[in-house]
Every structure is written in structure tokens, then in C-alpha cells.
Amino acid sequence: MPIVSPSVLSCDFANIQRDVEMINQSEADWFHIDVMDGVFVPNISFGFPVLEAIKKHATKPMDVHLMIQNPDQYVSDFKRSGADILTVHYEACTHLHRTVQHIKSEGMKAGVALNPHTSIELLDDIIEDLDLVLVMSVNPGFGGQKFIKNAVYKVEQVKNLIHKRGSKAVVEVDGGVNLSTGKELVMAGADALVAGSFVFNSEDPVRTIAQLKEL
Numbered sequence: 001m002p003i004v005s006p007s008v009l010s011c012d013f014a015n016i017q018r019d020v021e022m023i024n025q026s027e028a029d030w031f032h033i034d035v036m037d038g039v040f041v042p043n044i045s046f047g048f049p050v051l052e053a054i055k056k057h058a059t060k061p062m063d064v065h066l067m068i069q070n071p072d073q074y075v076s077d078f079k080r081s082g083a084d085i086l087t088v089h090y091e092a093c094t095h096l097h098r099t100v101q102h103i104k105s106e107g108m109k110a111g112v113a114l115n116p117h118t119s120i121e122l123l124d125d126i127i128e129d130l131d132l133v134l135v136m137s138v139n140p141g142f143g144g145q146k147f148i149k150n151a152v153y154k155v156e157q158v159k160n161l162i163h164k165r166g167s168k169a170v171v172e173v174d175g176g177v178n179l180s181t182g183k184e185l186v187m188a189g190a191d192a193l194v195a196g197s198f199v200f201n202s203e204d205p206v207r208t209i210a211q212l213k214e215l
């Protein structure tokens with residue numbers, strides 16, 4: 001059964017407590033929280049006050065996906081705001097090894113996300129230190145985009161690398177996930193699925209989450 005991490009980016013922000021409670025009541029495993037700075041990606045989402053508000057009501061771990069340049073300077077702030085898993089982008093970190101150690105030293109799980117054009121091979125020297133690899137199946141910045149099929153191949157590649165190096169990293173995929181793309185990803189070895197618009201635009205989000213869990 002895959003881990004399912006609904007993306008709060010697609011929730012109704014005027015009713016955020018209601019949507020957080022919906023995820024609490026559902027079979028979802030984590031809350032996926034997308035933080036965008038308008039520099040690393042061409043969009044701005046939300047910051048610490050929103051994370052703290054979610055944390056107040058969430059009964060499941062907060063899976064925080066940072067789409068920000070130089071995340072190192074905010075690692076402690078994200079810990080304080082409630083992050084349990086903190087994922088940074090490979091493309092946004094000059095000293096990735098240092099950033100990963102910093103995240104772990106704060107008591108969080110450390111993840112690294114790869115843009116669609118970034119090769120899995122670049123994780124060769126860091127994979128043993130990672131708790132999570134996030135394969136982006138859209139270009140980061142927006143919910144509701146079309147799935148990039150090459151992500152399925154990347155999941156297979158990263159699973160091979162994880163086995164080869166004896167890493168314990170979980171493989172998560174983010175962007176354009178629905179029942180059909182989700183099925184392909186799980187068959188390729190994905191451990192965790194992020195889903196935003198597919199969950200929140202559905203008539204019955206709790207049922208949609210249950211269907212993703214069944215993949």
C-alpha cells in the first residue's frame with residue numbers, strides 16, 4: 001500500500017481547518033505542504049504562519065516540500081513550524097550534504113527533490129544519507145499540471161540506486177498523480193504518492209484518498 005500525502009496547496013484556504021480535518025479523518029498518511037518563494041519557482045504559496053496553523057490541527061506527519069532558494073537558512077524555522085519531513089530541491093542547494101545533515105540534526109527526516117530534467121545519477125554520493133527522494137513528475141510551481149511520464153522511469157532508476165547502495169530512502173512522486181498515473185508509479189516501485197488537485201477537486205476527497213491507498 002503506498003503512503004498517500006495529499007497536497008494542501010489545492011485545498012480551500014478559506015476553510016483550511018475543515019480540509020485539515022478531512023485529511024485527519026481519511027486514510028492519508030501525511031500532509032504534503034508546498035512552500036514556494038517566487039525565486040526558485042515562478043509562484044509564491046505560503047510560509048510559517050500557515051504551517052503553524054496546519055500543525056495545530058493535523059494529527060499526521062507534515063511532509064514539507066521546499067521550493068525555495070538556499071533553504072539552509074530556514075531549516076530551524078521549519079522545524080519550529082512543525083515540519084516532520086523536510087525536502088529540499090537538489091537544484092536549490094550549493095552545499096547539499098551540509099543541508100541534509102542540518103535537517104537531520106534538527107530531528108527531522110531529510111528529503112531531496114529532483115526536477116524533471118535532473119538525473120537520478122546525481123544522487124549517487126548522497127543517497128545513503130537520505131530518508132526520502134522526491135521525484136517531480138511536473139515542473140514545480142503549480143498544482144494541476146500534466147504528468148510527465150519519464151518520472152516512471154526515474155522511479156525505477158532511483159529504486160535500483162537505493163538497493164545498490166543499501167539506502168533506506170523512501171521514493172515519493174509529486175505532480176499529476178491520479179489513479180492511472182499512480183498505478184504506474186506504484187508498479188515501478190514508488191513508496192509514496194502526493195496528490196493535490198486529484199483529491200481536492202474530486203466529489204468525495206476521503207474516498208479518492210482511499211482509492212489511492214488501494215493502488
Ligand SMILES: O=C(CO)[C@H](O)[C@H](O)COP(=O)(O)O
Pocket residue numbers: 007009010032034065067138139140141142143144145174175176177194195196197198
Ligand atoms: O509540488 C507541487 C507543485 O510544485 C505540488 O505538490 C503538486 O503539484 C501537487 O499538485 P497536483 O497533484 O495537482 O499536481
Ligand SMILES: [Co+2]
Pocket residue numbers: 007032033034065174194
Ligand atoms: Co509538492
